[in-house]
Amino acid sequence: MPSNAEAAEIFSLIADLLDVLGEKFKPDAYRRAARSIETLSEDLGRVAARNELRTIPGVGAAIEEKIREYLATGTIPYYERLRREVPPGLAELMRLPGLGPKTARRFWVELGIEGPGELSDAISQGRLLGVKGFGPKKIEQIASALRAATAAPPGGAARLPLEAAFPVAERILRALRAVPGSESIEVAGSFRRRRESVGDLDILATSNTPDAIFDAFSALPDVREVRLRGGTKETVVLANGLQVDLRVVEPDAFGAALQYFTGSKDHNVHLRTIARDRGLKVNEYGVFRGEERVAGRTEEEVYASLGLAWIPPELRENRGEIEAAAKGPLPPLVGPADLTGDLHVHLPSEASAEDIDRLLQEARARHLDYLGIVVAGFGADGRPFALAPAAIARIASARPKGLTVGVAIETDGERSVDLPSGIRADYRVIRPTAAPPGPVAASARGPPALLLAHLGPSPGEPAERVRHWVDRARAEGCALEVGPGPERLDSNGARLAREAGVPIGIPTGVGAAADDPTGPIALGLARRAGTAADEVRVRPPTSSAGSRRPIVSR
């Protein structure tokens, strides 16, 4: 079964092999295509069937041809040929930190080394001593990288899911903001773009005492290794293997640096092309005309100097957002203030009536006008759960001013849920247990309003499966929920849902612990999908219309 993830992987490997062969620009071309395919919200097969492969950024005639070969046969002859030509072990060598294509190629051509094992042997036999360009430090660096690679599980450093990166980022920000003399401190990179997973953390700071910040950074409790430290940047590796970069810049360059280190790479390359055409130069210190800095303090300044409206970080993937920003301000993306309701609030089973009151207070303080609380149902483990009868009664009878409260049950779509007598559910949240599940049985009471799409744990989940959920949500007239975790849509899925006209539900995080990242992550993923501010409206059920069903509308 061909998949976008596998196709992207093959193109990425082609790039590595071409690198070893000393090709100059082709590797970047293949990597760019690989990145585009990896973040595509639709299966390549569908795009190919519409004859639109060339609309994918970085895909031209040659790569289109190779995609078609892959779709038809599951392999690409060009890739097979390269693999016969270049020992695959060299691509492994290139993935070691500090070791790139040039060095891998020299090992191969000058020393006949074709992989990590042979390199280890060569080092222990002293064969690298005296080779030009390899001093004692370099050799030790390589030996250490080889040891780390054998100790680590194969496949290299895995990307960290965004929800796992959140608490790490919070902890680091708190520590650095406590350093006297520190000013603005932000996380940039793919974390700021709210990618579903992050490969590292990029932290940006302005400070009049950079050394104090660097010292505090090195002294963070879970730092395993300081990989490099210069006058403006430092790289550390945490105990869990996550790499964290800290850069300190002057305040006049903060906007430029934030823009630059937020990326994405393809977005930045496009911006610099525009700058060059206007006789300008963009780097992390600002936008320059000759020696003169024309922008840099804020991101808005940087974009404006290029004739562009400011672009939200979640959209910076070079997927047409720059062209749109050239025409004028972008439609505002959904923000915290636009979330006027929440269909899916969970409470601990021991929650009391007083806890309910506190939740309602918080909802009002956050200006929500609809709150749907799950009172009973079946959890992720398939076992039934329910709030205490007193709490359920309080929810059912609550009439706080300006806030409509809904009673929700959570089902797997097949079993019905018992509620205390006199209390009925307003709608169902459906948590499918199998994939793909059967149709939702009529025996479960109430109309569905929200469907949690189970996307499964594998990162290379075929877009086809997501489409299954989108189609089903449309057929049943319910919304799909976006958010972290395997049971909800990621931003690609949310984009598919939007394109299909299926509303998406965004959890607000109301009632959750202060450090629970679900709310901000869900919002970020919805924004990555391009969800506009006016697309998310939760309307409470209105008895006058004869419906008790909350609607998430577009």
Next chain:
DNA sequence: GCCGTTTTCGGCCCGACTGTTTTCAGTCG
């Protein structure tokens, strides 16, 4: 190999840091 209202050919982002060097190459993001 891709791309283009300045180009269908000739470009392809740019700077920090490291290690090995007598001025720079390689790697990284």
